Amino acid sequence: MTEIALTRVPDPRGRVPVSDTEPAVPPRRSRWKTWAPALLFLLPAIVGLLVFRLIPIGWAFALSFTSWRIFDDVAWVGLDNYAHILTSPVSREVLGNTLWFTAMYVPGVMIVSVTLAVLLNNALRSSAFFRGAFFLPYITATVAVTLAWRWIFSTRFGLLNHLLGQVDIDRIAWLADPAWALPAVAIVSVWKDAGFYMILLIAGLQTINPGLYEAARVDGAGAFRRFYAITLPLLSRSLFFVLILALVRSTQTFEITYALTNGGPNRASTTLAFYIYQNAFVHFEMGYASALAYVLCFVIGLITLLNFHLRRRWVHE
């Protein structure tokens, strides 16, 4: 299969083998002379693929069927870890939190980034300033800005409660109230990531032919009509890509949780990725953490497959 594909590629010396002056398949010695440099060039990548990808993926899978605290002996437990994940109230709470977080983060980030992208695409001038301002949260140090948010969320002295107080909203204990801790993580995550998705969507918007809007306007279509009839269908490929990225990312939040709430109060803001970290590196339950990681991997795979299945229904090709 690969051999066939390779014969169509020019060889590294940049020429296509010509059959009457030299054989299409060179003799063994000269074959090695072309393969050896390629092998050397790829050596780091191949070692990395084995040592940091393939072997760990298999190793973690094997570990997920064991009970192993790092200083004890390894005990084979079959499917116990997975059964425990499905039945234990703690892991169910964590899975519920993850779902709730996704339900806040994905619509939040989609609405904000689509709105910003469409507005910026319609702005007359100075969009460079806005683009920069909206993208800034994404490129700046996560821990630093999350700590700034932690200070903003402070119940008594925080800026947010002060601002809300101006419109007569009572103080919210953002980080101490179990009902608000996870929404706070979601707010910071949306704030940080929306600009990144916006950039992807602007690239998609710029491929839409402006003549379509002109034609629609001449036909008397209003701004909302133009958005629904032209922008959404023609942007659907970018939207699909952004939706998948956002869904996958929503299951993997770690830094912001760690710096903002540390998963608390109690477990109120502990989502799956953070729970895996706690199990593996706070309690050193390597077997259970590996099983959780495979559940996460399975969830991500399922989301992606489901999306590709539904893609035909709404993505305009």
Add this chain to the structure above:
Amino acid sequence: MSDILRRAPALVALYAVLLAYAAVTLMPFAWMLITSFKESRDVFRLPPSFVPTMLYGPEPFANYTEVLTRYDFLLYFRNSFFVSTMAALGQVATCALAGYAFARMELPGKTVIFALILATAFVPTEVTIIPEFLLMRGLGWIDTFLPLIVPSFLVGSFGTFMLREYFASLPAEYGEAARIDGAGPWRIFWRVYLPLARPALISIFVIAFINNWDELLRPLLYLNSPELRTVPLGLMRFVGEFEAEWTLLMAGSVASTLPLILIYVLGQKYVLQGFAGGGVKG
């Protein structure tokens, strides 16, 4: 012109929304900056004041100098710079070699290897991090910078993909001409193609630098000694020990964000060029 007049109300609304959201994205930075120029006694004051009082005082940067020297952040910055630079160089080296080989060299099975590199990039870190930790522990690399640097010299799916596209978009004739002049595979790569890929290489460097500067999980797992802390780890430990010292903490946060903004602004042109170049054939 009449069109603009007709659209005026819509444009006013549009800019109002844009300005409002710009206020939302910039507010935390502004608050971080203002707090970093306050006396610590001014922090816990109601209603909160927006005046950076220290700017008018004799030592406007006192919070910065204190956090950098008395709390060792200067050392953490040096550590972060070292780790991020080495890791970014590692990314550039691995991705350039692999991307070039995938685009321009011949090896049986290379498409399978490339497919595996791409496919395994979608496996979440949470799966591989546990065996990775066990491996680093087995190698005796815990509490060194090696676990933060060595993997960057070996793994880089995104950069490899990007550079493969980039090298494939360059004309094969350049290599052909060099070969006729007697250049071997290494010289063709090093002298002919690598210099042409500069924008893509710089953009990979910038992205890798930012990612490594930002990394929290791995420093958390691998570094124990205070003198090895990176900036994000230093900030987290600082919160743990001096929760109420918001002025110092915000000064450290501002300082830790500045290098990223700087490298992004400097590298922006190349980052955009790199993507544009890489996308030619994509």
